[in-house]
């Protein structure tokens with residue numbers, strides 16, 4: 001069989017190829033010489049598989065796509081408070097290189113615009129690092145996200161540094177507000193080196209997949225940054241990643257994303273996929289023209305919009321029935337699928353209908369594949385209240401999907417591997433049901 005996904009990617013690339021609108025970034029002379037016809041796209045699944053079509057192994061500079069990753073490094077190196085004290089998380093609705101700070105605090109509005117990203121660069125690695133050691137930390141961190149060692153394009157770096165007046169102006173302004181405490185020139189130099197790291201579409205897809213995979217690289221298995229940091233970074237990407245086009249992007253595409261002026265674009269869909277595209281011509285916001293079209297296609301073709309309401313998740317309560325009769329009667333609530341808050345609420349409703357006469361109750365988790373923390377607490381609370389009302393409660397949980405099944409506070413559950421073990425408690429005694 002021919003592989004399905006690369007064929008699909010190649011077809012979508014053909015569809016956008018005709019669009020030659022937009023301009024290469026002119027303010028960094030080296031970028032203005034890039035081949036404007038380059039075009040590539042890749043999907044990296046959280047399971048580790050990578051699919052690509054077009055120029056997936058061409059190297060180009062990461063530019064602003066480094067911002068969310070270095071933000072993640074700064075948050076994991078310093079913790080949330082010191083970073084949030086210096087850089088906000090509010091969408092600015094402004095261009096990426098806008099010279100703007102919050103009027104009351106002097107903080108840059110968010111870490112995705114240059115003012116925020118320059119500040120964040122100074123927060124990567126331990127306090128007091130030399131500028132060179134800080135760039136090392138950034139390079140090592142970006143490489144960990146990509147799952148391979150990355151390097152700096154010295155020509156692009158030098159070219160941007162020669163024309164860095166605007167970023168220098170931003171850094172001096174940050175220094176005057178004491179948001180930056182180091183030499184502004186050294187920080188801008190480090191930030192520009194960070195932007196000049198060479199990546200391929202394949203690398204970027206893997207970096208995005210590492211975010212989508214809760215911060216663990218699908219390639220190396222390494223936990224690059226903590227899970228809570230990832231949630232925070234993806235939220236900021238969702239609201240600020242596309243600068244003054246962020247609102248359009250959130251409604252049309254609905255994937256946390258980040259663009260760079262060399263023409264790269266990434267999206268990370270939590271739990272599913274990292275996507276990357278490359279095409280150097282940019283729109284007025286500095287986002288790749290064909291990249292935006294590709295993401296619009298991917299989102300609508302594959303239903304990747306984050307706000308897409310999932311096809312009515314199958315009912316969590318598969319059945320609610322009685323087996324046996326008389327005092328031996330067992331009420332069985334058979335659950336299925338993944339149980340979250342709304343699913344557990346359905347179980348609460350069903351549990352309220354259990355008649356006092358039905359002394360024995362089984363929550364059958366045989367077909368449940370996951371229980372999140374709030375659902376765990378609610379199901380155990382159901383068990384506890386049923387115990388207090390005089391019921392005997394069984395948890396049918398052959399694969400131990402219920403973590404720590406202790407209802408506490410006067411509640412008690414007997415854990416068995418099969419409904420039959422609850423239906424015929426004497427047989428259970430022989431098999432020795434686990435008790436929680």
Ligand SMILES: NC(=O)CC[C@H](N)C(=O)O
Nearest residue numbers: 063064096114195260261
């Ligand atoms: N949007 C971008 O990719 C901008 C990054 C570029 N290095 C700059 O600071 O101007």
